[in-house]
Amino acid sequence: MKLIGVQCDVTLGQPAQNLARLLDWLDQAAEKRADLVIFPECAITGYGYDSRDQALEFTQKLDGEASREIIAACQRHSLRCLYGFLEDLDGKVFNSIALVGPEGLIAVYRKIHLPFIGVDRYTDYGCEPLCVHEVDGVKIGLNICYDAAFPEVSRILALEGADLIALPTNWPPGAEIMSPTVIQTRALENGVYYAAVNRVGLEAGCQFIGRSCIAGPGGKVLAMGSNDGEEMLEAEIDIELARNKHTIRIPGISEIDRLADRRPEFYKPLVEAHSRTTPRVLHHGPNPE
Numbered sequence: 001m002k003l004i005g006v007q008c009d010v011t012l013g014q015p016a017q018n019l020a021r022l023l024d025w026l027d028q029a030a031e032k033r034a035d036l037v038i039f040p041e042c043a044i045t046g047y048g049y050d051s052r053d054q055a056l057e058f059t060q061k062l063d064g065e066a067s068r069e070i071i072a073a074c075q076r077h078s079l080r081c082l083y084g085f086l087e088d089l090d091g092k093v094f095n096s097i098a099l100v101g102p103e104g105l106i107a108v109y110r111k112i113h114l115p116f117i118g119v120d121r122y123t124d125y126g127c128e129p130l131c132v133h134e135v136d137g138v139k140i141g142l143n144i145c146y147d148a149a150f151p152e153v154s155r156i157l158a159l160e161g162a163d164l165i166a167l168p169t170n171w172p173p174g175a176e177i178m179s180p181t182v183i184q185t186r187a188l189e190n191g192v193y194y195a196a197v198n199r200v201g202l203e204a205g206c207q208f209i210g211r212s213c214i215a216g217p218g219g220k221v222l223a224m225g226s227n228d229g230e231e232m233l234e235a236e237i238d239i240e241l242a243r244n245k246h247t248i249r250i251p252g253i254s255e256i257d258r259l260a261d262r263r264p265e266f267y268k269p270l271v272e273a274h275s276r277t278t279p280r281v282l283h284h285g286p287n288p289e
Helices: 015-031 052-056 065-077 145-149 151-159 181-190 239-243 279-284
Strands: 002-007 036-038 080-089 092-101 104-110 132-135 138-142 164-168 193-197 200-203 206-209 213-215 221-224 231-236 246-250 254-257
Touching: 002 015, 002 193, 015 036, 015 065, 015 080, 015 231, 052 092, 065 080, 065 092, 065 104, 080 104, 080 164, 092 132, 092 138, 104 132, 138 151, 145 151, 145 164, 145 181, 151 164, 151 181, 164 181, 181 193, 181 213, 193 231, 213 231, 221 231
Parallel strands: 002 036, 036 080, 138 164, 164 193
Antiparallel strands: 002 231, 080 092, 092 104, 132 138, 193 213, 200 206, 213 221, 246 254
């Protein structure tokens, strides 16, 4: 699979304009013979909304115009696309990503970890189980931005068989440590490809930091974006490399398997409910309104 991550600018509250630019990027990616194209978090709608009502004005339906246009482009180019948007679903607002292709909608993922930043101060928590989706023989796990800060999520996706974890993101200043350090770590510790695709540009006073990163199963950086430029990152996905979790450095002397060597009987505290108060609850109670 040839993977292209599109590090691009996004305009807040201009979904039609953002969609047009996304379609143009898809045309360019098709010229490079991409099989899968990944766009940033909230690439259609923008991220920096100051209230739930403001965000609601620009939310998208999963089967709305943007979805139809992107699917049509995927059909023209025989590729798949993963893009971010704010989703309107039965009165709730989710920070979502959709994986689509010539066959239509393949999967949707709704962000389960919400920082007290931007529109995530007002979105609803995603609640579907983590799962992996197969595309052209490649098993893909989906995450969004802040999810990368929770190693449990990547580990679950790896245990579910992911070859590639895709992370559309909107990293602001202060998140520089995420790339490439954390991305390399998630790839290495799970033996997977990890593609984090960030945006650039100024939005609602925030200058997004770029630094999109694709890392291979050994943690090596395969492609790295600049701090402020729009660009396409390219990488080839070798599923056999991702599926071989047994690393042999010196046969019979130095060998590791980070999945087989786990000791889950010692990990019980990871799945126990906690009593800490999140910043969003601290600031405006249990409901995002």
